[in-house]
Amino acid sequence: MFYPGFSAEDKVRIYSVFGGIPYYNRLIDDKKSVKDNIIDLIASSGARLENEVSGYLNAEISKIINANEVFEALARGYSRYSDILSQSHVSSGPTLIDVLDKLIKMEVVEKTTPINDSNNKKKVGYYVSDNLSLFYYRYVFKYLSQLKIMDPEVFYVKYIEKDFDEKYVPHQFEEICKQYLIRQNRAGRIEPVIEKIGKYYYDNPKEHTNGEFDIVTEDEKGYVFYEVKFRKLPVSKSMIEEEIAQVDKSGLECYKYVFFSKSGFENVDIEKLEKIEINALYE
Structure with missing residues (x-):
């Protein structure tokens, strides 16, 4: 390592x-x-x-x-x-x-x-x-x-x-x-298997918004959105809810949201949410 x-x-x-x-x-x-x-x-x-x-x-x-x-x-x-x-x-x-x-x-x-x-x-x-x-x-x-x-x-x-x-x-x-996800996927540790990974472009004329999400994966069930936080404080529930609301507003329909955090998470329990802390990347 x-x-x-x-x-x-x-x-x-x-x-x-x-x-x-x-x-x-x-x-x-x-x-x-x-x-x-x-x-x-x-x-x-x-x-x-x-x-x-x-x-x-x-x-x-x-x-x-x-x-x-x-x-x-x-x-x-x-x-x-x-x-x-x-x-x-x-x-x-x-x-x-x-x-x-x-x-x-x-x-x-x-x-x-x-x-x-x-x-x-x-x-x-x-x-x-x-x-x-x-x-x-x-x-x-x-x-x-x-x-x-x-x-x-x-x-x-x-x-x-x-x-x-x-x-x-x-x-x-x-x-x-992103490279961690690819390694896990190659090792057969992600189910269902990821078939695409990369940026996702959105254009929502109704909301007058367009742009890119940096990490999104696609598999047989649909899309998964990933947010990565390298900050001093733990990720809060309000921060996660704000990010998910932005995704929903863009028109991207996800069946799961995954957050990576350098400093952990506050007590957060949200449906369809997966949390990954930095130490997991080096286990």
């Missing part, structure tokens, strides 16, 4: 940066804090993995500046083709398609569609699937000049700490929970 010396929370934090790559895992010191591992390995001048991302991109892609531009847009959360094109300032559509195709073949970017609208090209999304690349382009690449002249602790606090704790890790926790 990855990182045996860390708590379940810190396993999520460290995995969200280094993923499951064996080489990176061998460099992680579980006697140090998550912050110190990040500083020592990727977020300081001369860090062990400082040139890891740019190194393998240079080896695979001739026009590296285009890859850098695309990665920066993806790392900032732009996932639609048109948004990536406008935010990355890549010279043309065909050039962007070429870069995205190469990154997909390298398995550092993935192309996804909603499970309920898989043939709609307008709903295609592109996401960085390699954790170290995502971290590097979100926090390190655009501040390389500052990294070379600043104290690593000061750099971490100024450019990484707040966003990492409040946005980056909670988002990565969603992917970790």
Whole structure:
């Protein structure tokens, strides 16, 4: 099991940066804090993995500046083709398609569609699937000049700490929970077996609402909605009821609702609800 010396929370934090790559895992010191591992390995001048991302991109892609531009847009959360094109300032559509195709073949970017609208090209999304690349382009690449002249602790606090704790890790926790569901499904521990998993697109003209739910599964009984919470306080009944009401309002009909929580749950007893705490992911 990855990182045996860390708590379940810190396993999520460290995995969200280094993923499951064996080489990176061998460099992680579980006697140090998550912050110190990040500083020592990727977020300081001369860090062990400082040139890891740019190194393998240079080896695979001739026009590296285009890859850098695309990665920066993806790392900032732009996932639609048109948004990536406008935010990355890549010279043309065909050039962007070429870069995205190469990154997909390298398995550092993935192309996804909603499970309920898989043939709609307008709903295609592109996401960085390699954790170290995502971290590097979100926090390190655009501040390389500052990294070379600043104290690593000061750099971490100024450019990484707040966003990492409040946005980056909670988002990565969603992917970790999704991978947990896939592992459980492959092992035959989910009944009925999941046949589709991914985002779900909704468009409800009556309520004037549209958008995506990040994790929804489909099986022979119908849809299951998943909500992932990486927060300091336990998940409350009112919070769960609010999320379920939002799902119902969207028009998505689910036969079950599953909530993952870092900090557990208050005393909640709601029909069709399943609760999963963070420690279950590492049992």
